[in-house]
Amino acid sequence: MVMDVEWVAVDWGTTNLRAWLIAGDGEVLATCRSELGMSRLRPEEFEAALMETVEDALRSNGQIPVIVCGMAGAREGWKEAPYSAVPCAPPGLSEAVTPQTRDVRLQTFIIPGLKQLEPADVMRGEETQISGFLAGQPDFEGVICLPGTHTKWVRVSDRTITEFHTHMTGEIFSLLSSQSVLRHSLGGEGWDQDAFIEALETVIEDPTRISSRLFSIRAKALLNNTEDAYLRSELSGYLLGLELGGVGRKWLDQETVLIGDSRLVELYRAGLKILGINAIIVEDKDITLSGLRHAYAELVR
Amino acid sequence: MVMDVEWVAVDWGTTNLRAWLIAGDGEVLATCRSELGMSRLRPEEFEAALMETVEDALRSNGQIPVIVCGMAGAREGWKEAPYSAVPCAPPGLSEAVTPQTRDVRLQTFIIPGLKQLEPADVMRGEETQISGFLAGQPDFEGVICLPGTHTKWVRVSDRTITEFHTHMTGEIFSLLSSQSVLRHSLGGEGWDQDAFIEALETVIEDPTRISSRLFSIRAKALLNNTEDAYLRSELSGYLLGLELGGVGRKWLDQETVLIGDSRLVELYRAGLKILGINAIIVEDKDITLSGLRHAYAELVR
Incomplete structure (x- = not known):
């Protein structure tokens, strides 16, 4: 054919x-x-x-x-x-x-891609996802969060990207759970939503707590035989709590949409809910393609 | 012979x-x-x-x-x-x-080793270093910090270890600088004390800032060709700032001694100084041996 x-x-x-x-x-x-x-x-x-x-x-x-x-x-x-x-x-x-x-x-x-000089930040690829989103919602004003290995938080106003911040939360989770001393206690695939939420709340309430809580994950496995699913969810909650604290209030008083892997955006939505934010999940697994289509349209216009 | x-x-x-x-x-x-x-x-x-x-x-x-x-x-x-x-x-x-x-x-x-149930924590080896220190200073009351891959903060009162906390700062520094996307920007051996102190102060002032500042290290290398020594010192400052914030005020109103690798204890001393703490560095590179000697003395007593 x-x-x-x-x-x-x-x-x-x-x-x-x-x-x-x-x-x-x-x-x-x-x-x-x-x-x-x-x-x-x-x-x-x-x-x-x-x-x-x-x-x-x-x-x-x-x-x-x-x-x-x-x-x-x-x-x-x-x-x-x-x-x-x-x-x-x-x-x-x-x-x-x-x-x-x-x-x-x-x-x-x-x-x-895009650069921001102060604070220094870069993206390559996500700008096209945002373009894909804005093609469908040209009048959107607010914050777009693209969770991933390097999560991007992006402010959009009047079809313009005004500011953005990258958080390495996904990569740090991956390194700690596969390469650090914690790897012994975080195997398997299970999930414990209560442990995740509790850890999130702990770090949002006092971000400095994360520093000693990480090793405590290992200690709980040794001393209490705490289940891997609980501990992995807890690690995820601590790290996302630090990220959401770092995004800060000035970002979170606007309409917030989440775009990305469905499991990950659900975690972010749950975390944002604790902060009183009702984020909207945008279902478009090929949003990058939407952005590329939008670019192609320029060529044939 | x-x-x-x-x-x-x-x-x-x-x-x-x-x-x-x-x-x-x-x-x-x-x-x-x-x-x-x-x-x-x-x-x-x-x-x-x-x-x-x-x-x-x-x-x-x-x-x-x-x-x-x-x-x-x-x-x-x-x-x-x-x-x-x-x-x-x-x-x-x-x-x-x-x-x-x-x-x-x-x-x-x-x-x-030692265990603490709440918050869960463990050590194996450092208890003998502490024993070595206390053999020389039996009346010490205060906080002992043993910097390392897994830094231990230990409270001692009346020859008793009453409480301790482990921070994975050293291991996280090592993972981020050798395995993460930041590894491209952190080579070499140089050091920039001003960058270290500024990063420390930034995170002590607002711990949540660390979340977006980490990726900014990579972005500064890409956009400004910032030197590796500056960026590595900055990463170290961010991570130690989070640790010192996490140790918290209730720990830091006592006499504090630092025991360990000379380069590392100097960084901790500089960090503690920002918090108004004059930590004392204990020079004893074989403090573990001192602790083992103390144990052996029990046998021949």
Whole structure:
């Protein structure tokens, strides 16, 4: 079957690559996933990695637009797409860079990330998710939280990203639960919502408590044989409590939406509820694709 | 040369083992170090690991006392030495367990660690350092801080350990600087004391700030090419600030002594100074040996 692919959308992260082959009517004809993330490629290898994924879909003649977001635009990526500085609208095609390709059928655009100078912060990829969200809700005013390894808190006003902050909570949870002395006590998959909430409340009430409570997780396992599920939920609560305390009140008096992995956004919603915030969960697992579509629309407009 | 070894002192940690061969007059005849820490040994392998280190010193007949502290007494160690519960004096020989050995010349004693039920905490090894300190200053009343991978804060009153708290600051620093996204920006060996102090003050003033400041370390490297030494010192300041905040005021209105690695105790002293505390640094790099000597004295008394 010959697919009539009109353009290709690519979310190129640090550890993997997702591509969508899209027809003229907007239908997704195929989705592809590869482990060839930015961290595994030298600049001269990106084109071949992309071709592995999309070559079958290329026409024998004529160019196909490929719209890319994420770490492919980092300094160590395919071609550096210099950060746009906030305050600004989520960057689109007019800010994109176009790496030279050997195969002339590729017309590639890499969308830049965002930078904030004070306090220093950066993002690459999330700006396109925000663009996808704003495409559907152009009049949104408030705070967008994108939970993940590096959770982003983003303020939007008048279609402009005015400020953002990254929290490493997800990465710290992962390191502590898999690499630290706590790893012995946090196995399995179970969950204890009460332990999570109690730990959250403890740290929100007094953030300094987290410092001695972390090792206490290990001690409870040794002394009381406390279950792994309880302790893992507790660790998660302590760390999210510190994050939510750090986001601060001035951020949390606005409409707040949560976008991301469904399990994670539920934890954030529960945490925000303790602070009296009713956050709205936005269900769109392909919001990055929505952002890339929005960028592509600029090209054909 | 035949050494007339009277007894052997052993500090058996998770990752390595130190042994001192000691003459009847107390002189250290030899010190030995091995990588055969507790984590690399099954229970039945401890005796052989010890013999590798001390066999040459054993007499052809007659027993030699071997006084051991540290992780050899853990559940997964040589033989479990059940924790003594605080409040109590630092445990000594009367609380020790004696693993059975194939070689009858070994008369081995493993000193137990300490536990605290609420809040849950444990130590193995530091109790012997405290014992070594108190042997020299029996009337000390106040707080002993033992900085390290897992820093211990210990309250002592009337020769009794009344309460203690462990902070994982050292391990978290190590994980973030070698395993997280921050590792790209924290290489080398330099130090920037001003960056350290400023970060400390920031977190002491408002502990929740640490949550977004950590990723900002990465962003500053990307956006401003900030030097690694500055950023590493900053990370250290943020983490120590959270710890010192967590230790709390009720602990810090007493005489405070710092015992440990000289570089690390200097950082803690600088941090405590910001809180108005003049901590005293105790210079005794073999304080563990002092504690083991104190235990041995019970045997020959």
